[in-house]
Amino acid sequence: MYNKKKDNHIKRFLQKMKCLKNQEVIKIGIVMLLILWLLESAIHVFIFNKGSFISNLFSLDLHEIWMRLLILVIFIAFICYTGKIISKLKNAETESKEIQSELLQIFNTAADAMRIIDKEFNVIRANDTFMALTGLTKNEVIGKKCYETLSGSACHTPLCPVYQISSGKQRIEYDIEKKKKDGSSIYCILTATPLLNTSSNLIGIVEDFRDITERKKVEEELIKTRNELEIKIEEKTKSLKEANERLEIEISEGERASGQMHQLNEKLKLQLEEIEKRNQEIAFLGEMSTMLQSCLEFNETFKIISKYAEKLFPADSGAIYLYSNSRNILEEMSAWGKNIYSENVFSPHDCWALRRGQIYANKEQFTEFNCKHVIQNDSLNYLCIPLMAQGETLGLFYFQNLEEELLSSSKKMLLNTFSEHIAMALSNLRLREVLRNQAIRDPLTGLFNRRYMEETLEREISRASRQKLIVGVIMIDIDHFKLFNDTYGHKAGDIMLKEVGRFLQTNVRKEDIACRFGGEEFIVIMIGASREIIYQRAEFLRKNAKNINPEYEGSVLKNITLSIGVAIYPDHGETGESIIRAADIALYKSKHDGRDRVTIAHAEETDIFNPPE
Template structure:
């Protein structure tokens, strides 16, 4: 791995070299200044020594020429001062000491001899001081010259070095900052593919490398965010599509359920629409009229159809809340559920009444729990539709049924009669009509009371309900008169069935409060279409004429219509 040239070290070097150069020049300058100062002090000191030696020579002559105590004392003081000046030079001190010693030893000798003895010493001291002064002056001059050259050469060199290093550093910094600035502008504009060229191993290269890593990481982050955004958009689209599908299915369910006329149609609609939401199957069970039994009303998928079960077998029915169970959930399974799948049971509630239970199947328990919101919307829509259908059937039943006997009323007879006549003409089969009347019915009301009369009509209604087929139309026409419409029934068959009805009615024995037993008989008129289109009113008049003939013949008999 190449050794990284630290930009910090380069900056430190660029700062240190000029500083060292300046310090060197300053040290040399200060040294020269101190040497010059010392030289000046030395010159002054040397001159003082030389002057003091000259003064000592003068005082020596004066003392030797005219020896007095005052002159002797003046000489001694001058000698002491001279001795103090040369205290830092032992050789001079020895010479000065030898001067005084020679002067004392030569007492008594001639003046010229004595002066000749001290003169060499004094001259030697002066020569030594002059030599020392010359030497110090030469050293000082050398150092001053060196300081001058250091200033003349060092300062320009330092400036040149600082300028060179500054230019190099500026070029190096610009080599990164300019591309980095352009790169940041491109990143700001949204271009994450930009990279800064990496040259070298210094801190600027590290910055460039980190910038490239940052933009690469940012690019990856943006790509991940875009991928996440696409995923979220797809998820949202999926949820919207699922919600739209759910709304469409629920709307379709409500629309078809609203158009249903019977519970059988409703069961078929549920079995066909529900698989779009719950493909694994399910069932709808409704409470029987006794409220103690649930009957499977509709089923789809693998759910079993038909059958009954008790409300106690379902946890949802017991708790009154939605109940999910199955693999993956710690919840008990309802006893009526034997699927082994994830199961969700929901109560059908509408208009403050519990109608039954919806059972839905899923792959496992968690899937059942997750689909609880959708299942609840489905169940609420279904409950409201079934409640409306029940209400519709109740209203329709009340509009077409006779409340006393439970048979169809005259309104239903008139609505259905026209359709049956048209169907008979279209199919080419005969249509027979029976019109019957309770014999002496007024006596039941007058003698035994209206309660007995109502009982007679109810019992007769039960007999009529048992005697005829499901496709036959049995109606209470009014008062004690009844109509029976027999599609695809020949005149002979109609006559036989009318006779069977008369016989069954005659066998009735009714108990009344004031009688041990009452016998009821009926008179029946029979007519049949001939295959060509007929009017219902004409057919009713024909049956009425036949009934009149039966009564005229003595009642409790059957008579057929005969054209006169």
């Protein structure tokens, strides 16, 4: 009975041994079995004096064989468990290296200038943007003291980021002026954060320098312009005070002349009304100037201009015209009053003021030389004033009056001051618009840049979540673009990228957002469209991109094809990052399946299918 139980144990052990797939483990187990067998036989002979070494070695006692096999199984399990632990440690080490590589790539390709310094003020790493900003080479930066590579007013003071971070602050940010290698100044927004090791001990500081030099210059220009306006207003006020003083002298003289008292009183009344009117006009101009400086859009600006034009010239009419983008016509942007006797759209050559570059008054020049954009009216008294700022003509201020034969000098002065305020406000607003476009547009293609795309996508997904809408992301990649660059050159590649950008701008809906994601990759965000329309638009772009055929150096460049991946919120993710990743995976599948095709992401693939970097 006992031997039968031992036989069953042996049979089950042998069946388990047959199931083992790792033959190396079996080999090791056999060797260990032999070693244990020999060791056990030796113990029986030399310690317990039981028989001879050979008899114990070849003993067929099933109980002893079962014990030896049990020891072997335990030892093999220990080896397998140890192997798994070593394998997990290796995988963790590999993942750690990959994460470090990705972080290093993000650091090196960041748009802001960045460097890492240790607690001893030594620079241990800096990205290419930092080199471009400072004009230094890596040999002049790495290993050097931070204040030697980019000096500033905060160095060696309590404001120094190293001192502040070392004292326990988690993040500091402030504007700072720095000196470059050539001695020139740059203005930056400095953001410093601690760099910790795995034990949460401080080992360094990460500094981010965002160049705001151009913004500082614009702010200085705006301050200068404001100061100039304040000086002009102060001069006007001073002249009015002087006029008031003269009036007081005249009043005093009038009191001594009883015969002219009534006449002087009437004159004084009229002059006081004129002063009050001028003060009111100055107040309106000051209010309008303040409002115009706060405008963010041209529509707001024109509404404010119309409102204050009605206050300043209640009995008159007029209009503001701006050049079109092509600068071959002027278009009416704002008007006030009734019966405007000027065309809504006309050529610059139709206006004498624009042709001569100065104010034109029809009643003061020859009447046969009326502006062509003005409808003929014998009783019409009009002025055309060019809107000029920073040496550039922006448009035209048209003013008309049907009552006065000739405009007074004070009214002309008011009209001129009014037009100067308008021109300066339009110039400042246009400058802001240019700066904003530079911040959110890709300079090569004119499309929105990646940062604007990511911010917009998160905002639209948040809105779509509230309103139960669909947001589609179409990720586009130009096939074999590296080969295209190698064949035709990078200039030809830039021309092709510009054409693709123009193609996307003209072939998406007004509410869609076309962006350059990076390199030869583009993204189109479709908001509120159905899944069918999103896919149809992707197919339309893929097919029609083959018709892009720009010329370079007198020859037509080779046609391109597009590989496209499509992902949809909420089908393929809940965040902008997950939607972009799903579209990227679908794009990679398009390339993997032969390129020149559209692939829609699948929810299960976004978790298990990882394209190579």
